[in-house]
Amino acid sequence: MILVTVGTQLPFDRLVMAVDTFAKELSKPVLAQIGKGSYTPENMKWIKNIEPADFDKVFRDASVIVSHAGIGTVLTAKRFGKPIILVPRQAALGEHRNDHQLATVSQLAGRPGIYVAHTDDDLKNYLLEDLGSPSHEDQSEAGRASLVNYLKNYIAAV
Amino acid sequence: MTDGKRRKILAASSGGGHWEQMMAMRAAFEGSEVVFATTIPGLLKKYDISDGLILPDCSRDSILMSIKCFFSAFYIVFKLKPDVVLSTGAAPGLFCLLAGRLMGKRTIWIDSVANVEKLSLSGKLAGHIATLWLTQWQHLSRPDGPNYAGAVL
Numbered sequence: 001m002i003l004v005t006v007g008t009q010l011p012f013d014r015l016v017m018a019v020d021t022f023a024k025e026l027s028k029p030v031l032a033q034i035g036k037g038s039y040t041p042e043n044m045k046w047i048k049n050i051e052p053a054d055f056d057k058v059f060r061d062a063s064v065i066v067s068h069a070g071i072g073t074v075l076t077a078k079r080f081g082k083p084i085i086l087v088p089r090q091a092a093l094g095e096h097r098n099d100h101q102l103a104t105v106s107q108l109a110g111r112p113g114i115y116v117a118h119t120d121d122d123l124k125n126y127l128l129e130d131l132g133s134p135s136h137e138d139q140s141e142a143g144r145a146s147l148v149n150y151l152k153n154y155i156a157a158v
Numbered sequence: 159m160t161d162g163k164r165r166k167i168l169a170a171s172s173g174g175g176h177w178e179q180m181m182a183m184r185a186a187f188e189g190s191e192v193v194f195a196t197t198i199p200g201l202l203k204k205y206d207i208s209d210g211l212i213l214p215d216c217s218r219d220s221i222l223m224s225i226k227c228f229f230s231a232f233y234i235v236f237k238l239k240p241d242v243v244l245s246t247g248a249a250p251g252l253f254c255l256l257a258g259r260l261m262g263k264r265t266i267w268i269d270s271v272a273n274v275e276k277l278s279l280s281g282k283l284a285g286h287i288a289t290l291w292l293t294q295w296q297h298l299s300r301p302d303g304p305n306y307a308g309a310v311l
Binding site: 007008009051052053055056070071072073074075076078079100103104106107108140142143144145146147148149150151152154155156158 | 165167173174175176177178179181182183185186187188189190200201203204241242244264266268270271272273274275290292294295307308309310311
């Protein structure tokens with residue numbers, strides 16, 4: 001299953017609409033979490049929000065995640081070892097207060113398991129490919145261990 | 159833990175990405191007594207946390223909610239009397255840090271990894287409040303802080 005998720009805070013109809021347009025051409029069924037969006041998908045299953053109780057199951061069942069460039073979803077995809085395709089929200093299109101998601105993807109592009117789609121065609125092409133998953137031994141693991149140890153030492157010295 | 163004493167930590171963050179980042183650094187709290195606080199009740203359940211606390215959310219759009227959040231943060235910190243207050247953002251966490259600092263506690267701010275080009279407003283303000291002020295991007299670190307010590311991503 002392909003999981004599309006836009007988060008709970010802001011609508012992201014552009015992304016939902018794009019996937020809905022070519023959903024029937026994809027080899028796997030799509031489940032879209034549309035949040036506060038007003039566009040109703042016609043060619044794929046959709047839900048407003050994922051209940052916390054269903055959350056793990058939905059992520060485990062997904063083979064690939066399509067998402068706005070929210071850090072929460074990036075971390076969750078990594079936790080479940082799933083490839084993630086990021087579509088950054090753009091302030092000029094009224095999709096966020098500012099363009100920080102564009103800045104985020106500029107730093108994350110090229111990391112294992114993370115793919116950035118700047119156009120609908122990018123997105124469709126990625127979904128037709130077999131995408132590699134994030135590895136548990138990539139450089140971000142060292143960064144995390146470093147932060148955790150630093151905090152641990154600081155707390156211990158209090 | 160050099161002296162075998164268990165530190166009490168209040169780890170407070172907003173929902174969404176801020177919360178996921180705090181969960182990603184959870185291992186740092188091993189050996190301590192940690193109380194988590196966030197703005198969305200379902201998130202505690204998602205991580206099987208039964209004794210967490212709920213903070214009212216606050217946004218720039220609602221002054222009333224912000225005032226409620228401010229007092230709630232102070233109440234939680236005053237009641238809990240933690241040794242350390244830690245937050246990954248945003249405003250509700252900053253209020254907890256402020257309360258902690260006024261009570262003379264250690265306060266840790268880890269700016270969100272989403273802030274790639276500059277610190278958030280909360281993150282900048284935290285520079286005046288936190289006893290440990292961190293960014294998760296090397297290129298945003300400065301000699302006078304924020305410092306870089308690693309990142310969850």
